[in-house]
Amino acid sequence: MPELKLAIDAMGGDNGPSVVIEALINSLKQDTTTQFVVVGDEAILSSLFSQFELSDHPQVTLVHAEQVVEMTDKPGATMRQKPQSSMRVALDMHAHGEVDGVVSGGNTGALMAQAYFILKPIPGVLRPALMAALPNMTGGRSYLLDLGANPSCDSETLFQFGVMGSVAARVLESDKNVSVALLNMGEEELKGNDEVRNAAQLLGQSEHVNYIGFIEGNHLFSGRADVIVCDGFVGNIALKSCEGLATLIIDELKASLTSHWLYSWFFKFLQKRTKKSWQRLKPDHYNGASLIGLRGVVVKSHGSANATAFESAISHAIKEASHRLPEKIQDRVESVLLEQH
Amino acid sequence: MPELKLAIDAMGGDNGPSVVIEALINSLKQDTTTQFVVVGDEAILSSLFSQFELSDHPQVTLVHAEQVVEMTDKPGATMRQKPQSSMRVALDMHAHGEVDGVVSGGNTGALMAQAYFILKPIPGVLRPALMAALPNMTGGRSYLLDLGANPSCDSETLFQFGVMGSVAARVLESDKNVSVALLNMGEEELKGNDEVRNAAQLLGQSEHVNYIGFIEGNHLFSGRADVIVCDGFVGNIALKSCEGLATLIIDELKASLTSHWLYSWFFKFLQKRTKKSWQRLKPDHYNGASLIGLRGVVVKSHGSANATAFESAISHAIKEASHRLPEKIQDRVESVLLEQH
Numbered sequence: 001m002p003e004l005k006l007a008i009d010a011m012g013g014d015n016g017p018s019v020v021i022e023a024l025i026n027s028l029k030q031d032t033t034t035q036f037v038v039v040g041d042e043a044i045l046s047s048l049f050s051q052f053e054l055s056d057h058p059q060v061t062l063v064h065a066e067q068v069v070e071m072t073d074k075p076g077a078t079m080r081q082k083p084q085s086s087m088r089v090a091l092d093m094h095a096h097g098e099v100d101g102v103v104s105g106g107n108t109g110a111l112m113a114q115a116y117f118i119l120k121p122i123p124g125v126l127r128p129a130l131m132a133a134l135p136n137m138t139g140g141r142s143y144l145l146d147l148g149a150n151p152s153c154d155s156e157t158l159f160q161f162g163v164m165g166s167v168a169a170r171v172l173e174s175d176k177n178v179s180v181a182l183l184n185m186g187e188e189e190l191k192g193n194d195e196v197r198n199a200a201q202l203l204g205q206s207e208h209v210n211y212i213g214f215i216e217g218n219h220l221f222s223g224r225a226d227v228i229v230c231d232g233f234v235g236n237i238a239l240k241s242c243e244g245l246a247t248l249i250i251d252e253l254k255a256s257l258t259s260h261w262l263y264s265w266f267f268k269f270l271q272k273r274t275k276k277s278w279q280r281l282k283p284d285h286y287n288g289a290s291l292i293g294l295r296g297v298v299v300k301s302h303g304s305a306n307a308t309a310f311e312s313a314i315s316h317a318i319k320e321a322s323h324r325l326p327e328k329i330q331d332r333v334e335s336v337l338l339e340q341h
Numbered sequence: 342m343p344e345l346k347l348a349i350d351a352m353g354g355d356n357g358p359s360v361v362i363e364a365l366i367n368s369l370k371q372d373t374t375t376q377f378v379v380v381g382d383e384a385i386l387s388s389l390f391s392q393f394e395l396s397d398h399p400q401v402t403l404v405h406a407e408q409v410v411e412m413t414d415k416p417g418a419t420m421r422q423k424p425q426s427s428m429r430v431a432l433d434m435h436a437h438g439e440v441d442g443v444v445s446g447g448n449t450g451a452l453m454a455q456a457y458f459i460l461k462p463i464p465g466v467l468r469p470a471l472m473a474a475l476p477n478m479t480g481g482r483s484y485l486l487d488l489g490a491n492p493s494c495d496s497e498t499l500f501q502f503g504v505m506g507s508v509a510a511r512v513l514e515s516d517k518n519v520s521v522a523l524l525n526m527g528e529e530e531l532k533g534n535d536e537v538r539n540a541a542q543l544l545g546q547s548e549h550v551n552y553i554g555f556i557e558g559n560h561l562f563s564g565r566a567d568v569i570v571c572d573g574f575v576g577n578i579a580l581k582s583c584e585g586l587a588t589l590i591i592d593e594l595k596a597s598l599t600s601h602w603l604y605s606w607f608f609k610f611l612q613k614r615t616k617k618s619w620q621r622l623k624p625d626h627y628n629g630a631s632l633i634g635l636r637g638v639v640v641k642s643h644g645s646a647n648a649t650a651f652e653s654a655i656s657h658a659i660k661e662a663s664h665r666l667p668e669k670i671q672d673r674v675e676s677v678l679l680e681q682h
Contacts, residue, residue: 137589148526151534185489185577193492193574217581221589233534234578236526237571240558241579242586248478248562249590 007090010040012106023310075109101297128293138223148236155198181225184214288313348431351381353447364651416450442638442662469634479564489577496539522566525555629654
């Protein structure tokens with residue numbers, strides 16, 4: 001297999017390029033073959049490269065980009081307004097075949113819009129989708145899509161998300177035979193809206209998906225399904241609501257445990273003792289949402305990711321690129337289209 | 342004010358009539374004026390009444406109903422198939438003006454369908470909605486609607502949910518000047534789908550709602566808004582996803598803390614010490630989803646509610662009935678319709 005090459009947008013994310021460089025250094029400790037192209041402001045990056053002795057590293061190169069897509073930029077306008085942004089330069093390199101994938105922690109809307117126009121969807125794919133892993137109670141991961149790339153989806157699009165999601169989850173979960181479910185407000189056939197009911201029909205009829213039916217929100221973390229499909233509006237709100245609840249619980253726990261030195265001591269004890277088990281639930285380990293359905297590998301890191309989290313996004317991209325995920329999705333989509341016609 | 346009278350469906354809920362009777366006994370300790378009509382199987386209830394010395398209680402009467410709506414019954418069919426169910430008898434009494442409200446822990450779909458046909462919507466109301474309280478980080482409550490009565494909603498319906506929700510939350514929160522937000526996948530004006538964007542226009546223009554804009558899922562528990570509006574599909578999935586996450590967190594905490602006798606001891610210690618603060622978050626205290634927009638007061642208790650939780654649903658219904666919530670919603674809806682035309 002030829003050497004893998006990954007472009008990293010070093011300027012995206014709230015924590016600046018130093019976090020990205022720290023993540024890269026960690027990745028380099030595990031991975032001695034992948035080539036990393038770090039894209040961003042040359043002055044800033046050169047200085048970080050010297051500081052961390054990356055300047056002559058055989059796996060690392062620097063590509064200058066003079067603009068940065070800010071979190072506040074309007075996604076649709078960044079193509080025209082910032083043709084020299086680090087995000088754009090990384091995606092252009094991917095479109096020209098110079099790299100096998102892109103990782104960015106920048107503006108999600110801009111990344112989705114630019115990736116769509118620069119890389120283009122896989123033939124036959126109606127809409128690309130954003131997919132991320134969630135921890136589940138079996139100790140494994142479930143994959144949820146769409147997380148916000150498509151606010152409204154017709155049944156055919158939801159069906160395709162099931163198809164693409166099962167191919168992607170299989171690659172990320174080492175060839176596991178993944179099950180697919182539709183997120184709905186009940187498990188009975190008649191529940192929900194027309195879109196999910198019709199998508200259920202399509203998924204149930206297809207030979208290319210291991211479809212197990214509707215699941216409700218309380219099974220998002222139960223491990224009942226490996227891939228959970230919904231439209232981007234629902235997926236975004238489900239995930240962010242959970243984020244809100246987690247914040248509430250942690251705040252409440254901290255407040256009640258730090259109100260007295262004794263509790264505070266217990267809290268520290270607790271943190272140590274439960275570290276291993278909580279480690280598994282930490283968002284860092286689930287960082288990296290894959291934009292699937294495009295002719296390329298694009299992984300979005302959370303804007304506020306730390307080095308561990310960004311490293312996880314990098315490893316997602318390496319997995320997808322080394323397994324040639326876009327080609328696998330294309331093959332499956334072609335089979336599905338043949339099945340339908 | 343004339344004496345308040347409440348019908349309680351004693352046969353709904355997974356835990357049987359004894360939980361309902363226990364809740365009633367607790368309510369009677371706080372409330373010495375409300376009349377409670379307990380509806381259900383006479384043989385079972387008479388025996389419970391004797392056991393708990395309720396037979397001659399001046400505030401309690403028993404009304405026999407020979408059928409029970411089961412959790413597995415098809416909601417739409419229960420009207421025809423079980424005309425003598427405890428749920429139906431309680432709702433009929435309300436429709437005939439014999440009681441001022443109904444509390445039931447029975448089949449949600451059946452309760453919504455029967456309440457709709459028996460009590461009818463308030464004139465001008467497009468769709469009734471299911472609304473429940475959530476704890477928030479300010480120590481107060483936020484109200485979320487719709488929770489599943491309406492899988493899809495147009496913008497006018499979402500707008501009305503904002504209007505009705507703000508009247509209801511004000512009654513339940515002792516005349517607080519409540520703020521209303523729309524749940525969306527972003528806070529910017531252009532985010533989301535046509536329904537929420539158009540509903541935002543309507544809410545923004547109305548003098549009858551203190552509309553504060555879009556909020557994302559992570560603000561469900563932050564207390565930023567008092568009333569949070571979404572369609573029933575999104576509300577149901579957001580709430581159940583949070584339920585799923587809470588289960589995951591609690592399981593993980595328990596597993597990691599009970600793996601050794603020492604941690605197990607710590608866990609018990611912890612439970613005691615944090616009781617006060619967790620008490621506030623316990624679902625019991627938020628039990629009781631109000632079906633608003635009907636010509637009557639209907640409160641749905643969770644099927645698995647214990648006595649404390651069912652008591653909370655009873656107290657919701659008393660508050661709504663004593664404040665004449667349906668009339669207040671009707672007045673507000675009329676003003677809104679005048680404003681629009």
